[in-house]
Amino acid sequence: MKVAVLGAGAWGTALAKILVEGGHDVTVWARHPERVATLATTGMNERYLPGIPVPGLHRVESDVRHASQNCECIVVAVPSKAFLEVTSSLRDFRGILVSVTKGIEYDTGLTMCGVLGQTVPEGKRVALSGPTLALEVAKGIPTASVVAGDDEEARQTVQQLFHRPSFRVYTSSDPLGVELGGALKNVVAIAAGSGDGLGLGDNSKAALLTRGIVEIRRLGVACGAQAETFAGLSGLGDLTVTCYSKLSRNRMFGERVGRGERPADIVAKSVAVAEGYPTARAAYQLAKNLRVSTPIIDEVYAVLYEGKNVARAFQDLTHRETKAED
Amino acid sequence: MKVAVLGAGAWGTALAKILVEGGHDVTVWARHPERVATLATTGMNERYLPGIPVPGLHRVESDVRHASQNCECIVVAVPSKAFLEVTSSLRDFRGILVSVTKGIEYDTGLTMCGVLGQTVPEGKRVALSGPTLALEVAKGIPTASVVAGDDEEARQTVQQLFHRPSFRVYTSSDPLGVELGGALKNVVAIAAGSGDGLGLGDNSKAALLTRGIVEIRRLGVACGAQAETFAGLSGLGDLTVTCYSKLSRNRMFGERVGRGERPADIVAKSVAVAEGYPTARAAYQLAKNLRVSTPIIDEVYAVLYEGKNVARAFQDLTHRETKAED
Numbered sequence: 001m002k003v004a005v006l007g008a009g010a011w012g013t014a015l016a017k018i019l020v021e022g023g024h025d026v027t028v029w030a031r032h033p034e035r036v037a038t039l040a041t042t043g044m045n046e047r048y049l050p051g052i053p054v055p056g057l058h059r060v061e062s063d064v065r066h067a068s069q070n071c072e073c074i075v076v077a078v079p080s081k082a083f084l085e086v087t088s089s090l091r092d093f094r095g096i097l098v099s100v101t102k103g104i105e106y107d108t109g110l111t112m113c114g115v116l117g118q119t120v121p122e123g124k125r126v127a128l129s130g131p132t133l134a135l136e137v138a139k140g141i142p143t144a145s146v147v148a149g150d151d152e153e154a155r156q157t158v159q160q161l162f163h164r165p166s167f168r169v170y171t172s173s174d175p176l177g178v179e180l181g182g183a184l185k186n187v188v189a190i191a192a193g194s195g196d197g198l199g200l201g202d203n204s205k206a207a208l209l210t211r212g213i214v215e216i217r218r219l220g221v222a223c224g225a226q227a228e229t230f231a232g233l234s235g236l237g238d239l240t241v242t243c244y245s246k247l248s249r250n251r252m253f254g255e256r257v258g259r260g261e262r263p264a265d266i267v268a269k270s271v272a273v274a275e276g277y278p279t280a281r282a283a284y285q286l287a288k289n290l291r292v293s294t295p296i297i298d299e300v301y302a303v304l305y306e307g308k309n310v311a312r313a314f315q316d317l318t319h320r321e322t323k324a325e326d
Numbered sequence: 327m328k329v330a331v332l333g334a335g336a337w338g339t340a341l342a343k344i345l346v347e348g349g350h351d352v353t354v355w356a357r358h359p360e361r362v363a364t365l366a367t368t369g370m371n372e373r374y375l376p377g378i379p380v381p382g383l384h385r386v387e388s389d390v391r392h393a394s395q396n397c398e399c400i401v402v403a404v405p406s407k408a409f410l411e412v413t414s415s416l417r418d419f420r421g422i423l424v425s426v427t428k429g430i431e432y433d434t435g436l437t438m439c440g441v442l443g444q445t446v447p448e449g450k451r452v453a454l455s456g457p458t459l460a461l462e463v464a465k466g467i468p469t470a471s472v473v474a475g476d477d478e479e480a481r482q483t484v485q486q487l488f489h490r491p492s493f494r495v496y497t498s499s500d501p502l503g504v505e506l507g508g509a510l511k512n513v514v515a516i517a518a519g520s521g522d523g524l525g526l527g528d529n530s531k532a533a534l535l536t537r538g539i540v541e542i543r544r545l546g547v548a549c550g551a552q553a554e555t556f557a558g559l560s561g562l563g564d565l566t567v568t569c570y571s572k573l574s575r576n577r578m579f580g581e582r583v584g585r586g587e588r589p590a591d592i593v594a595k596s597v598a599v600a601e602g603y604p605t606a607r608a609a610y611q612l613a614k615n616l617r618v619s620t621p622i623i624d625e626v627y628a629v630l631y632e633g634k635n636v637a638r639a640f641q642d643l644t645h646r647e648t649k650a651e652d
Contacts, residue, residue, distance in 0.1 A: 210457070
C-alpha cells in the first residue's frame with residue numbers, strides 16, 4: 001500500500017520503519033527535512049531515534065500535499081499543537097487517516113480524530129494508540145497496540161497495515177475512549193514522575209496510578225466514551241508504561257518538575273514534546289465544563305500553570321477525605 | 327485496643343509498627359521467637375526488615391493462644407501454607423480477625439478469609455490488602471490500602487485501627503474480590519518478572535499487565551467477586567506495584583526464573599515466601615474447574631510446575647490470535 005507518514009519525530013519514524021518492513025511504499029513528510037537528512041542517506045534519524053537503523057526510508061518530503069499524493073493511507077504523527085495546521089492541507093483526501101498523536105485541543109475539547117473530522121471531512125479516521133514507546137518499537141521489542149475507529153473496514157485495513165510479529169495490533173470500536181485514554185494518561189504520568197522527583201515510593205505511585213485511571217475513566221465517560229475502553233491497552237496499558245518507563249517523556253517531565261525545575265523552562269529547553277503539558281490545561285478545562293471531579297488533573301494543572309508547589313500538591317492529594325474505594 | 331499480630335515476617339512487623347504508633351497494645355506471635363529476638367531488645371527485626379527501627383514491640387510470644395488472650399482483634403500475617411494450622415487454634419475467638427495473607431488454598435480454592443470461616447466460625451473476618459510493600463510501610467512512606475469484609479462495623483473498626491497519616495485505609499464491601507485480586511496478582515507478577523529476566527521491554531510489560539488484570543477479573547467474577555473491585559487498590563494497584571517494584575518478592579522470583587534458575591531451587595533457597603508460587607498452582611486448578619480462560623496463569627503454571635521453557639511460554643502467549651480488545 002502507498003502510505004505517507006506526516007512527521008519524522010521518534011514515533012513517526014518508528015511507525016514508518018514498521019511499514020517499510022511490512023513491504024509498504026512509504027513517504028515521510030518532515031517540516032524541516034534538513035533536520036532528518038540522515039534518514040534518506042545513512043538510514044538513521046539521529047535527532048529523534050539516535051543509534052537505531054531505519055533503512056528504506058528514501059523519500060523525505062517537505063510539502064504535505066506532495067508527500068501524500070496518490071496515497072491510500074496517511075499517518076499523522078505531528079505534535080498536537082501542529083495537528084490542525086498540517087491536516088488542513090489534506091481537506092479533499094478520501095482515504096484512511098491514522099492519527100497517532102495523543103492530545104486534546106484546548107479551545108474545542110476535541111481529540112485528534114475530532115480535529116480530523118473538521119479538517120478532512122471525507123477521510124476515514126482511525127486512531128492508533130497503546131503502550132508503544134517509540135524506541136522499543138523501532139528496536140523490534142514485542143509491543144501491543146490498538147487501532148480504533150467508527151469504520152470497521154478502515155480499522156481492519158489499518159490493523160493489517162501495521163501488524164508485524166513484534167507489533168501486535170488489536171482493534172476497538174471506541175475511538176473516543178482510545179484517544180482520551182492516550183491523551184489523559186500523560187497528565188497522570190506527569191504526576192507520577194513528580195512523585196519520582198520528590199522521592200516518593202512504589203506504594204504511593206501504585207495508589208496514584210489506580211486513582212488516576214478512575215479519574216481518566218470518569219472524565220472519558222462524561223465525554224461519551226465507553227468505560228471498558230479505559231481498562232484496555234490505550235487506557236491502563238499506556239498509563240502504566242508512561243508512569244513507569246525511564247523512556248517516557250511525560251514521566252521525565254514530571255520528574256524534573258518534582259525536582260524543582262520550572263515547567264515553562266523545561267518546555268522551552270526540550271527537543272521533543274511532552275504532550276501532557278498542553279493536555280493538562282485542556283483536560284482541566286474539559287473537566288470543569290463537564291463538572292467532573294478530577295483531583296489529580298486539578299493538582300497537575302495547578303503545579304504547571306498556577307505555580308503551585310509540587311510537594312504541597314501531593315500533600316493536598318493524599319489528605320483528601322476518602323472512606324470507601326468507589 | 328488490645329491487638330495480636332500473628333507472624334513476625336516483614337509484613338506482620340510493619341503492621342505491628344503502625345499499630346504501636348497508633349497507640350495500641352500489641353503482642354506479636356512468632357513461630358521461632360529466637361529468630362526475631364532483636365525485636366523486643368534493640369527494636370529491630372534484623373531477619374525480615376533489616377535496618378528499620380520498629381520500637382515498642384516488647385511482647386513476642388511463641389504460643390498463639392497466649393499471644394491472643396483478651397485481644398479484641400487478631401491480625402493474621404503468616405504464609406498461606408501455615409494459615410490453616412495457625413488459625414485452627416483460635417477456634418473460639420469471637421472478635422475481629424484481619425487476614426493480611428495473599429493466597430488461595432489449593433484443595434478448596436478458598437481465600438484466607440474463606441479458611442477463617444472454617445477455622446474460626448464465630449470471628450468477624452476482614453481482609454487488609456493493596457499496594458503495600460512492607461519495607462515502604464515500615465519506613466513511613468505514604469501508602470494506600472483497603473480493608474474489606476461483610477460486616478460493616480468490623481471493617482470500619484479496622485479502618486480506624488490502622489489509619490495513620492502515611493497509611494490511608496479505604497473500605498470495600500467485596501472481601502472475595504479484594505482477596506482474589508491480592509492473591510492472583512502475584513501470579514501475573516511472576517510473569518512480569520520473567521519478562522524482566524528475559525530482557526523484554528517496557529511495552530511488553532505494560533501489555534502483560536493490561537491483559538493480566540483482564541484475566542484476574544474474569545476468574546474473580548467467575549468465583550463470585552464484583553468486577554469493579556479489580557480496578558481498585560487490591561487489584562490494579564497491587565498488581566502494578568508488584569510487577570514494577572524492585573522490592574517485590576514475586577517479581578524478583580519471576581526475574582530469576584526468566585534468567586534460567588529452576589523454580590523449585592529458588593523456593594528452597596529463599597528466606598521469605600513468594601506466594602505466587604503456590605498461588606499459580608491453585609489458580610490454574612480453579613480456572614480449570616470453573617472453565618475460565620486464563621492464558622497468562624496457564625503459562626506461569628506450565629513454567630513453574632511442568633518445566634516449560636520460559637522464553638517459549640512468552641512466545642506462545644504473544645502469538646495467540648487476537649483481533650478485538652475485548
